Amino acid sequence: MEDKDLSYENVRDEINKLKRSKSSQLSLVWSRFKKNKLALVGFIIVSIVVFIAIFAPVLTPYEPFDTDPFNRLKPPSWEHWVGTDAMGRDVLTRLFYGARIALIIGVLIILFEGAIGILLGIVSGFFGGFVDVIIMWVVDVLRSFPVILLAMAIAGIMGQGIYNVVIALGLVGWTTYARMVRSKILTIKNSDYVEAAYSIGESRFSVVLRYIMPNAIPTAIIMICIMMPTALIASATLSFLGVGVQPPTPSWGSMISAGRDYLIMAPWISTSAGIFIMITVLGFNFIGDGLRDALDPTTKRN
Amino acid sequence: MAKKKRYFIYRILRTIITAFGVTLITFLILHLTPGDPVKIMLGPYATEENVAALRAKYKLDQPLHIQYISWISNVLKGDFGTSIRYDQPVSELIASRAGPTLVLTGSGLLIAVVFGVLLGVMAALKRNSILDYFSTFQAMFWISMPAFWLGILLLYIFGLRLRLVPIGGMLGITSLILPVLTLGLRQEAWFARPMRAEMLEVLNQDYIKTAKAKGLKYGYVIWKHALRNALIPIITMLALRLPWIIGGSVVVEVVFSWGGLGSLLVNSVLARDYPVVQSILLLMAILVVLANLAADLLYAVIDPRIRTEG
Numbered sequence: 001m002e003d004k005d006l007s008y009e010n011v012r013d014e015i016n017k018l019k020r021s022k023s024s025q026l027s028l029v030w031s032r033f034k035k036n037k038l039a040l041v042g043f044i045i046v047s048i049v050v051f052i053a054i055f056a057p058v059l060t061p062y063e064p065f066d067t068d069p070f071n072r073l074k075p076p077s078w079e080h081w082v083g084t085d086a087m088g089r090d091v092l093t094r095l096f097y098g099a100r101i102a103l104i105i106g107v108l109i110i111l112f113e114g115a116i117g118i119l120l121g122i123v124s125g126f127f128g129g130f131v132d133v134i135i136m137w138v139v140d141v142l143r144s145f146p147v148i149l150l151a152m153a154i155a156g157i158m159g160q161g162i163y164n165v166v167i168a169l170g171l172v173g174w175t176t177y178a179r180m181v182r183s184k185i186l187t188i189k190n191s192d193y194v195e196a197a198y199s200i201g202e203s204r205f206s207v208v209l210r211y212i213m214p215n216a217i218p219t220a221i222i223m224i225c226i227m228m229p230t231a232l233i234a235s236a237t238l239s240f241l242g243v244g245v246q247p248p249t250p251s252w253g254s255m256i257s258a259g260r261d262y263l264i265m266a267p268w269i270s271t272s273a274g275i276f277i278m279i280t281v282l283g284f285n286f287i288g289d290g291l292r293d294a295l296d297p298t299t300k301r302n
Numbered sequence: 303m304a305k306k307k308r309y310f311i312y313r314i315l316r317t318i319i320t321a322f323g324v325t326l327i328t329f330l331i332l333h334l335t336p337g338d339p340v341k342i343m344l345g346p347y348a349t350e351e352n353v354a355a356l357r358a359k360y361k362l363d364q365p366l367h368i369q370y371i372s373w374i375s376n377v378l379k380g381d382f383g384t385s386i387r388y389d390q391p392v393s394e395l396i397a398s399r400a401g402p403t404l405v406l407t408g409s410g411l412l413i414a415v416v417f418g419v420l421l422g423v424m425a426a427l428k429r430n431s432i433l434d435y436f437s438t439f440q441a442m443f444w445i446s447m448p449a450f451w452l453g454i455l456l457l458y459i460f461g462l463r464l465r466l467v468p469i470g471g472m473l474g475i476t477s478l479i480l481p482v483l484t485l486g487l488r489q490e491a492w493f494a495r496p497m498r499a500e501m502l503e504v505l506n507q508d509y510i511k512t513a514k515a516k517g518l519k520y521g522y523v524i525w526k527h528a529l530r531n532a533l534i535p536i537i538t539m540l541a542l543r544l545p546w547i548i549g550g551s552v553v554v555e556v557v558f559s560w561g562g563l564g565s566l567l568v569n570s571v572l573a574r575d576y577p578v579v580q581s582i583l584l585l586m587a588i589l590v591v592l593a594n595l596a597a598d599l600l601y602a603v604i605d606p607r608i609r610t611e612g
Contacts, residue, residue: 141324141326142327144594146546147545149552149567150331152568237449241556242568256454263462271455277448278451282442285442285445
């Protein structure tokens with residue numbers, strides 16, 4: 001023992017070595033993920049949706065708000081590939097712009113709820129004690145409510161609009177992140193390299209910033225991918241219930257809702273929007289599933 | 303046994319503390335959001351006197367903690383206030399709408415658990431077979447559809463095109479089919495996968511191998527030993543899924559014009575009838591809290607592994 005070099009620099013190098021072996025977890029997960037065919041399919045689906053969302057104005061000659069009273073409820077044709085809606089608007093154009101709305105809302109929800117959840121999860125896991133008890137109490141309480149109903153009540157009070165949807169779902173949905181991150185922090189907190197960092201006199205603050213955060217980030221990234229389907233479905237559901245994004249904004253949820261009155265005459269309005277939501281969510285679910293398997297090899301088939 | 307008693311007391315105390323939090327959240331939803339709830343309720347053309355009168359009626363002119371205490375003591379007495387839209391006690395409204403919701407949610411839950419457990423067990427027994435892949439794929443399929451979209455799709459196919467069932471309302475058992483399927487199919491997916499995983503794990507246990515080695519019949523081993531143990535975690539799963547099933551049933555009620563608590567809740571949110579919104583949310587959340595308690599206590603009672611520790 002005596003002949004070991006216990007100088008600050010040497011111990012720091014040793015700690016960094018340990019740290020690196022842990023943070024290569026993300027590249028390990030990625031290499032396992034690439035081998036999963038369904039995950040790859042999901043990746044392609046999501047890429048296409050992102051492409052559509054970005055290039056919507058180039059992909060279609062129409063505008064999402066352009067009404068045409070002489071072409072109401074027209075079935076699919078060469079001019080209108082997915083027909084027109086009750087106001088003569090081109091449905092495909094609205095679906096393309098809807099991809100924008102869906103992805104923007106989804107990403108905003110995840111950023112908002114993720115920020116709250118990850119922060120509170122880190123605080124809860126790292127400091128423990130009374131703070132932990134209080135935060136976990138709030139988590140327990142919020143999880144007793146059906147997410148969609150509490151969000152609906154909050155959005156209903158705040159009024160319609162994209163930002164109110166994001167705020168309502170974010171205020172309710174952060175608990176999953178907080179729990180995951182908290183349990184991850186507890187594992188990291190008891191690991192050798194954190195203990196070693198303390199032993200060379202690093203402060204609590206620098207331990208959180210330099211050792212605990214970097215190691216909790218892969219968990220957080222994967223959480224975000226896994227939570228995307230929930231965010232997409234929840235925001236579409238709020239639009240459908242009438243407290244979310246409202247017409248004329250082309251959101252998929254409100255398009256399904258509006259097309260409901262014309263199901264017999266013009267079934268293409270609701271069904272096409274439904275298929276778009278479904279395929280997008282399916283894509284994210286394939287990715288999420290692949291990530292989960294890649295993250296936890298014990299759940300893998302065979 | 304003392305250990306088990308301590309666990310029960312701890313769990314019940316925790317439930318009370320969580321329930322207290324639930325009442326706080328439902329109470330605060332109205333007060334923490336921006337804007338004056340009374341002005342929002344009455345609309346932009348309300349006179350000053352009307353606003354003041356309503357504020358006094360709901361005790362909104364008093365400090366927050368006084369308001370909470372008077373609200374909670376009324377709730378504990380079974381008085382949930384008066385609906386603004388119907389001018390009728392909220393408790394009466396809820397009582398008249400609870401039946402249809404219980405029927406819908408109960409049947410949906412039943413379908414979800416029965417199909418989920420069956421598919422999960424079969425997938426585990428015939429691992430990597432077509433059936434196993436089918437089970438995985440169908441689960442993925444259902445959870446990728448928002449409940450309202452699945453409902454509208456079923457309504458379109460079976461109600462409007464094939465005309466097999468009524469397209470909405472509550473007209474006997476046939477109008478129950480589509481709502482229950484919509485609810486059940488989406489939730490079944492959440493039971494099939496854990497059930498498969500649990501069953502696979504149990505099948506790998508030594509006591510199953512021992513039972514097989516003793517020469518017991520395959521079906522007997524599966525039924526008597528494996529399934530019974532694999533089903534235990536499903537109790538916890540049930541409690542965990544309950545808020546989602548309640549949330550789903552609300553959406554389904556709106557799609558199928560089902561006259562239960564869910565459509566009352568959505569209409570009350572849209573009409574800004576806050577006493578009704580608060581009361582229904584409170585009841586649903588308390589139900590979830592109690593279901594979680596029941597699941598934990600039941601788990602402790604029936605799981606042999608926990609029993610031997612006591």
